[in-house]
Amino acid sequence: MREFNIVLAGVGGQGILLAAEVLGTAAIKEGLNVQVSEIHGMAQRGGAVVSHVRIGEKAMSATILEGHANVLLGFEPIETLRNLKFASEKTTVIMNEERITPPELTAKQIKYPSMEEIMEKIHCFTKKVIVLDAARLAKKAGNILTENVVLIGALAAAEKLPLKNSSIIEALRELVPAKHLNVNVKAFKFGYETVKKGQD
Amino acid sequence: MSNSHVLLKDSLGKKVLLLGNEAIARGILEAGISVVTTYPGTPASEIGDSISEIAKDTGLYMEYSTNEIVATEVAAGAANCGIRALTAMKHVGLNVAADLVMTLAYAGVRGGYVIVTADDPECYSSQNEQDNRYYALLSSLPCLEPSNAQEAKDMTISAIEISEKLELPVLLRTTTRVSHTRGPVTYGRTIKPHLKGEFIRDVKRFVMVPAHSRPKHSVLLKKFEMAKEVSENSPYNKIVQNGKSMEIALISSSSAYNYAVEAADMLGLDVSILKLGMTHPLPEKMIGKFLKKHAKAIVVEELEPYLEMQIKAIAKDYAPNIEIYGKMSKPCFPREGEFSTRIVATGLAEITGKKVSIDFGKIDEKYAEVTKDLPRRPPILCAGCPHRASFYVIRKVAGERALYSTDIGCYALGIAPPLNVGDIMTCMGASIGTAEGISKATNANTFAIIGDSTFFHAGIPGLINAVYNNHKIVVAVLDNLATAMTGHQPHPGTGMTGMRSPTEKISIEKVAEGCGVRFVKVVDPFNVKEAETVLKEALRFDGPSVIVFRAPCTLIVVRERRRKGAELLACKINEKCTDCMACIKVLGCPALIVEEGKVGINEALCSACGLCVSVCPYKAIECVKIR
Ligand SMILES: Cc1ncc(C[n+]2csc(CCOP(=O)(O)OP(=O)(O)O)c2C)c(N)n1
Ligand code: SF4
Numbered sequence: 001m002r003e004f005n006i007v008l009a010g011v012g013g014q015g016i017l018l019a020a021e022v023l024g025t026a027a028i029k030e031g032l033n034v035q036v037s038e039i040h041g042m043a044q045r046g047g048a049v050v051s052h053v054r055i056g057e058k059a060m061s062a063t064i065l066e067g068h069a070n071v072l073l074g075f076e077p078i079e080t081l082r083n084l085k086f087a088s089e090k091t092t093v094i095m096n097e098e099r100i101t102p103p104e105l106t107a108k109q110i111k112y113p114s115m116e117e118i119m120e121k122i123h124c125f126t127k128k129v130i131v132l133d134a135a136r137l138a139k140k141a142g143n144i145l146t147e148n149v150v151l152i153g154a155l156a157a158a159e160k161l162p163l164k165n166s167s168i169i170e171a172l173r174e175l176v177p178a179k180h181l182n183v184n185v186k187a188f189k190f191g192y193e194t195v196k197k198g199q200d
Numbered sequence: 201m202s203n204s205h206v207l208l209k210d211s212l213g214k215k216v217l218l219l220g221n222e223a224i225a226r227g228i229l230e231a232g233i234s235v236v237t238t239y240p241g242t243p244a245s246e247i248g249d250s251i252s253e254i255a256k257d258t259g260l261y262m263e264y265s266t267n268e269i270v271a272t273e274v275a276a277g278a279a280n281c282g283i284r285a286l287t288a289m290k291h292v293g294l295n296v297a298a299d300l301v302m303t304l305a306y307a308g309v310r311g312g313y314v315i316v317t318a319d320d321p322e323c324y325s326s327q328n329e330q331d332n333r334y335y336a337l338l339s340s341l342p343c344l345e346p347s348n349a350q351e352a353k354d355m356t357i358s359a360i361e362i363s364e365k366l367e368l369p370v371l372l373r374t375t376t377r378v379s380h381t382r383g384p385v386t387y388g389r390t391i392k393p394h395l396k397g398e399f400i401r402d403v404k405r406f407v408m409v410p411a412h413s414r415p416k417h418s419v420l421l422k423k424f425e426m427a428k429e430v431s432e433n434s435p436y437n438k439i440v441q442n443g444k445s446m447e448i449a450l451i452s453s454s455s456a457y458n459y460a461v462e463a464a465d466m467l468g469l470d471v472s473i474l475k476l477g478m479t480h481p482l483p484e485k486m487i488g489k490f491l492k493k494h495a496k497a498i499v500v501e502e503l504e505p506y507l508e509m510q511i512k513a514i515a516k517d518y519a520p521n522i523e524i525y526g527k528m529s530k531p532c533f534p535r536e537g538e539f540s541t542r543i544v545a546t547g548l549a550e551i552t553g554k555k556v557s558i559d560f561g562k563i564d565e566k567y568a569e570v571t572k573d574l575p576r577r578p579p580i581l582c583a584g585c586p587h588r589a590s591f592y593v594i595r596k597v598a599g600e601r602a603l604y605s606t607d608i609g610c611y612a613l614g615i616a617p618p619l620n621v622g623d624i625m626t627c628m629g630a631s632i633g634t635a636e637g638i639s640k641a642t643n644a645n646t647f648a649i650i651g652d653s654t655f656f657h658a659g660i661p662g663l664i665n666a667v668y669n670n671h672k673i674v675v676a677v678l679d680n681l682a683t684a685m686t687g688h689q690p691h692p693g694t695g696m697t698g699m700r701s702p703t704e705k706i707s708i709e710k711v712a713e714g715c716g717v718r719f720v721k722v723v724d725p726f727n728v729k730e731a732e733t734v735l736k737e738a739l740r741f742d743g744p745s746v747i748v749f750r751a752p753c754t755l756i757v758v759r760e761r762r763r764k765g766a767e768l769l770a771c772k773i774n775e776k777c778t779d780c781m782a783c784i785k786v787l788g789c790p791a792l793i794v795e796e797g798k799v800g801i802n803e804a805l806c807s808a809c810g811l812c813v814s815v816c817p818y819k820a821i822e823c824v825k826i827r
Contacts, residue, residue, distance in 0.1 A: 047579030
């Protein structure tokens with residue numbers, strides 16, 4: 001495998017950097033080369049956050065070329081749109097439907113775009129779109145804060161991801177506090193199963 | 201989570217995923233560096249922060265110093281007692297430390313000493329994107345440039361060795377992409393820190409009076425010649441690929457190297473590639489010979505044409521006819537912003553006449569169409585941030601006509617509407633002196649807005665100047681008891697050290713009084729009424745005044761509450777709400793939302809700071825327990 005590229009995009013506070021670290025750690029466990037880029041500093045303050053994960057021997061630079069994401073993992077619809085330049089018709093977009101209204105819209109009292117508008121825009125780039133309600137699944141797993149792990153589960157169900165579920169769960173064991181591990185593993189499974197079911 | 205810290209894992213020979221900055225921290229352990237000092241700053245912060253987490257377990261000494269020059273003084277002082285030391289800072293920190301560094305280069309150091317400068321192409325979290333490799337050129341100090349996490353670790357160790365060999369401080373220059381990219385790192389053995397040093401008196405070497413400096417300058421230049429030899433033989437300067445036709449030579453360093461390799465591969469170029477890891481001094485002979493074998497050279501580097509300029513000088517002696525492409529006489533790459541494989545591929549295509557197989561123009565067009573009206577999502581002050589309360593009060597009392605000289609920290613986000621506090625901001629600590637000049641020139645009510653960490657870092661000389669030269673300004677110190685912007689590091693006012701030991705808390709109000717300020721008051725910004733009264737008094741006061749707006753950073757408060765399992769509070773809108781939007785219009789708090797024309801509160805974000813309760817004209821908001 002030359003490279004497998006994942007863009008993770010969302011809003012500060014959604015656990016994107018941890019999700020990216022989990023994927024990177026899982027790749028190392030499989031003996032794969034990996035580069036995980038992060039932009040820090042502003043992350044906690046509700047700004048847009050993006051991380052690129054590149055797996056495979058060819059992955060040298062930390063950032064993904066436009067049109068070259070295998071998966072765009074959107075934690076939030078507007079942030080998914082903001083990162084569409086990394087998508088092509090071959091890309092699978094996995095998107096959390098939870099909307100976080102940008103303060104600019106609140107201030108100007110403009111409505112958040114509708115799901116139809118959002119889907120239409122994504123379809124300009126790719127028809128392979130999976131939408132899920134990560135908040136609901138995270139709550140079902142026992143903690144709303146595990147939305148990020150639900151999304152990793154969904155990603156794990158995507159085609160050709162070169163990571164085994166067992167490696168991802170191992171990585172979770174390393175990176176999340178022991179007392180939250182069970183909830184996180186559940187969240188992972190819910191995300192995974194939801195996408196698998198949808199694909200059948 | 202396993203108990204032991206990732207940096208202390210017993211993983212000899214195994215690959216571990218580390219952030220570039222963590223890799224430097226691991227390098228610190230493997231190099232036996234025993235004194236680590238820093239002042240936080242993105243993208244350098246995780247170096248000091250991860251060392252702070254493990255300092256007690258490893259026996260090395262770590263401190264958050266008051267600012268970068270003090271950090272450098274402390275570490276260089278220790279290094280001159282034969283101890284291995286390192287100081288980490290962001291690029292602009294080196295401006296602060298430069299006065300020391302320029303002369304320290306003359307005296308040199310006895311123990312190994314590394315200065316890490318983390319540059320920030322694209323200004324992801326900085327006020328400029330200066331290229332600190334020029335400091336190597338300016339100071340004659342050696343400089344290493346890693347391109348990934350593994351090299352970041354390895355070069356930390358090599359930098360210490362070079363430093364000891366030459367008795368010179370060595371610069372280790374990263375960029376945001378190197379510091380903030382996680383990659384596989386193979387662990388080597390650690391060396392136990394050695395903290396017992398000895399200062400051997402040598403007045404001619406260490407006391408830089410002119411009579412001593414002159415000969416020491418010659419010593420520096422001799423060391424520089426030795427450094428050239430080190431560079432010629434450095435494993436980090438190597439030809440990684442010889443082209444078939446030997447027509448085109450690519451020369452690159454740092455993250456730009458990764459883009460260059462990928463771009464050349466993408467275009468299917470037949471090129472030779474020279475990777476430079478020790479970029480000061482350059483391996484002149486090696487580069488000269490490499491140039492001689494080719495007809496064209498392409499220098500791929502982010503920011504300034506630092507390599508290109510020197511390579512051109514080398515070419516003059518070795519290969520005068522070679523064509524050199526880069527950013528100077530044959531410009532193909534931008535001199536500003538961060539690079540990407542796309543930017544490098546586009547430049548290479550232009551030079552070689554090859555075609556990029558990807559139609560970037562088409563992607564751009566489609567992307568522009570899809571994101572035409574996409575709302576931006578810049579960082580904003582957190583819900584419950586005490587700075588919001590301070591700005592609300594300041595703006596309410598002093599209004600549109602007052603001028604606001606602000607400073608660097610979370611509170612710089614106060615420039616966003618609706619708060620609109622911040623008319624000028626340049627570098628850390630500049631708010632106070634700048635306000636003085638503005639006040640002299642305009643006679644307007646002039647504020648200096650400065651954070652607590654920034655006050656200690658560089659605010660005090662400006663404040664003394666206000667008293668000494670009688671500038672009538674209001675200095676608002678926004679004291680949230682942390683260096684919040686860079687990751688909540690402690691500072692001299694917090695009572696905590698980098699070793700995680702309690703210490704004396706330095707009082708900002710006492711410092712201000714000690715500087716001779718006669719109007720010094722402390723207020724709680726969430727006590728809006730009282731804060732307003734004090735601010736009005738300050739504006740009437742004839743002379744410089746200091747108001748300390750003190751309330752802890754909300755992120756810390758909420759984290760503490762969660763950790764302790766304490767009850768969580770949030771604000772709630774009651775039936776008295778008329779949807780007048782007063783709260784929405786003046787506060788810009790992300791927890792206040794509007795849905796279908798109705799004001800609501802996002803419970804998950806709200807920390808019950810109560811500012812909106814004070815602002816609501818109808819008493820329609822109250823704080824309630826949610827868990
Ligand atoms: C010379 C220099 N060093 C470090 C930084 C990085 N930096 C940006 S903001 C900041 C800290 C601000 O802390 P404080 O003044 O307490 O404000 P807060 O973020 O807590 O509101 C630092 C260290 C910088 N910009 N310039
Ligand atoms: S991190 Fe703290 S100081 Fe910074 S914006 Fe958030 S609450 Fe305010």
